[in-house]
Amino acid sequence: MATRVNTVAVLGLGLIGGSLARALKTNGFCERVIGYGHRAPSLEKGVELGVIDSFTLDLAEVIDSADILVICTPTLVAEQVLAQILPAIAGRADAPIVTDAASVKGNLERAARRICDGQYPPRFVLGHPIAGSEQSGVAASRADLYINHRVILTPVAENDADAVSLVRDMWLATGADVVDMDVAQHDAVLAATSHLPHVLAYALVDALAQSDASDDIFRFAAGGFRDFTRIASSDPVMWRDIAIANKAALLEAIDLFSGHLADLRTAVAGEDSDGMHATFTRAKAARDEFAAILAERAKGK
Amino acid sequence: MATRVNTVAVLGLGLIGGSLARALKTNGFCERVIGYGHRAPSLEKGVELGVIDSFTLDLAEVIDSADILVICTPTLVAEQVLAQILPAIAGRADAPIVTDAASVKGNLERAARRICDGQYPPRFVLGHPIAGSEQSGVAASRADLYINHRVILTPVAENDADAVSLVRDMWLATGADVVDMDVAQHDAVLAATSHLPHVLAYALVDALAQSDASDDIFRFAAGGFRDFTRIASSDPVMWRDIAIANKAALLEAIDLFSGHLADLRTAVAGEDSDGMHATFTRAKAARDEFAAILAERAKGK
CATH class of the missing domain: 1.10.3660.10 (6-phosphogluconate dehydrogenase C-terminal like domain)
Structure with missing residues (x-):
């Protein structure tokens, strides 16, 4: 692993954030992982379980001490968290890189532009790890959650190339397959x-x-x-x-x-036999091909 | 097992028919199982694998020698098989009992009435084992396929009670849970x-x-x-x-x-948050309850 950073902050410590924290610590991507959230119990549990090194309920402290902030809150909460972070780092040369793990990217891109008066903040990198589980919560987090899973980054034209590169390295360190895509796509x-x-x-x-x-x-x-x-x-x-x-x-x-x-x-x-047969046959072929791809990918795991 | 019959004939030897044959032989419900179909290869394979004792391509021979005929062909083929069997056994006191394993019951009830000029044949018992697998064919058949699976019988008013009872005993012998239901239901x-x-x-x-x-x-x-x-x-x-x-x-x-x-x-x-939340919550509750029922049933297995 070429890249090492000092501190990664996970904002919102559930399955996704907790698994990222575990993976980064396991693979030595950073010196320490700190947790941030509104409520202490899950953060305390995160420290107890060794998922994070420490936590704070103070966002200013996170911004001052971390190199990378990863927003791992629910989708709509991420918009609110961005509204607190982006103004606080605007124009700061030493500002941390900000990224997220939310399931939708367009709403956050729009939120970022809105918050920053139309100027997309170059050090905010949109990302989405395609992983999950029927379980949730920090107790269910696992260091291997992202291994061989896809992480999609959706950088925009205004993005700082170094910021995108560091976020990519972070996800690569978890064992994920990182790919770039357009936000709308x-x-x-x-x-x-x-x-x-x-x-x-x-x-x-x-x-x-x-x-x-x-x-x-x-x-x-x-x-x-x-x-x-x-x-x-x-x-x-x-x-x-x-x-x-x-x-x-x-x-x-x-x-x-x-x-x-x-x-x-x-x-x-x-009772259009031929029509149904054609549709079902096309669908079966597509689904069988998809299943074969997944099976192939699982073998690589 | 109280009931024993001499010969069960399986018409259409695939996963469903083959698994029934294996289960009946394993549990000693009958002396022998014979296979019937249009093409020899899968029947020959059935004999080789010990799934059936013998086979014939002659439907008259099946009708003469079996106590129970189980139609295990595809759904629409079952209508055609019925059209061959029902006239051949009409009015015969020594006629075998006929049942089926098709996924739809209403079309076969209508077919039976049509074939028999409006008179439902009392010894034809409609049935449907709810079991299957992504695999198909006699080679995939298993003696335990029906254990703890539901078999639905849909007897009609004209049915002979003894015939229904014998078909029920046959499926009970496979380890299935047998329940009765109305055809339309x-x-x-x-x-x-x-x-x-x-x-x-x-x-x-x-x-x-x-x-x-x-x-x-x-x-x-x-x-x-x-x-x-x-x-x-x-x-x-x-x-x-x-x-x-x-x-x-x-x-x-x-x-x-x-x-x-x-x-x-x-x-x-x-963006009706409350409406979506209400629907998703109701659906989750129903699905969680369903999953709990299935888990409970699997424990009984």
């Missing part, structure tokens, strides 16, 4: 592969739970249904916030999907 | 928990595969997407046939779902 891809499926799973389970036959429905559902609806067990607050933050791309994805579902409904209603 | 429940999710998964994967960003989409999709889309890797022919066989209930399920999705789209577009 990131939000569209995530809407399609993650945000839309969550909305579909929530809509399906809620529709069935409210139907007259809901007792029988859940009594006779089997393994396929369990897998298909697993993501409907995700945190409602987190997903409400993501839906709001990525509204435009999510609406586009919902509409794309709804159009295809309407076509398939027409095929079912008309 | 079965088809509605299966449409909701299985047929609709398959249509949604196929529609989603096909929509994404055809989008301009499909390369990125599949490159950056992760574990949640893999689980959500697993059923889109299912056999296109099987699911086309199920969609046709259960058209009415499936269309109703699609419409129920589409209404809920449209409501959720409105909530996203209007």
